[in-house]
Amino acid sequence: MAGSGSAIRGSRVGAGPMGEAERGDSAPRQRIVFFCANGHQTATVFAVEASIPEAWDCPRCGLPTSTDSTNPPPPPKIEPYKTHLAYVKERRSEAEAAEILAEAVQTLRAKKARGEVFY
Template sequence: MATGNAIRGTRVGSGPTGESERGESAKRTVVSFWCSNGHETQPSFAHDAELPSTWDCPRCGLPANTDMKNPPPARRTEPYKTHLAYVKERRSDADGEALLEEALSKLRARRGEN
């Protein structure tokens, strides 16, 4: 049973397809990048664009380059450190004890304790 809908099956912006309607496509260059897990990624770039030396692999996140036999090594990730861990790197236990004693003596002096 026909409903008489003349625009059924079309979408906004649809029309005749082809280069003459949309204009010419820009020249593209497809480059292969390989990560250390052997994944190949093939992004495309503008023909006259400067190509990057490395690219992040979309599958595993490791860095990739154009040399299939010699991919870049994985980045070294630093473990999360707390503020206290950074302070302990800069100060010795003796320094910490001296600073604590100084702070406590100032606090006691303000309170009128000795």
């Protein structure tokens, strides 16, 4: 069977003899350029009828972008990781914490005095 070629060899599924023309005309497009704070430019193509988003993520650095080259959006403020204790300290004063601790110690001492097992 060597030398017997196939009529569709090298073609992709859905390709016809006329190529793209049989799929119809493509929608009119516009090229929009977005700018990030690091100076990167990202060109994106949108349909003319499409609404253009105010912000876009920069594919190079991930910062937000805008169409204003002279005033790109600033990098987002990154909040440092907070532990559970840090959040508790935001909600309670030192006096409240001392009071809660004293109540907990009193409860444990009362259980120990009654002979209750606790771990």
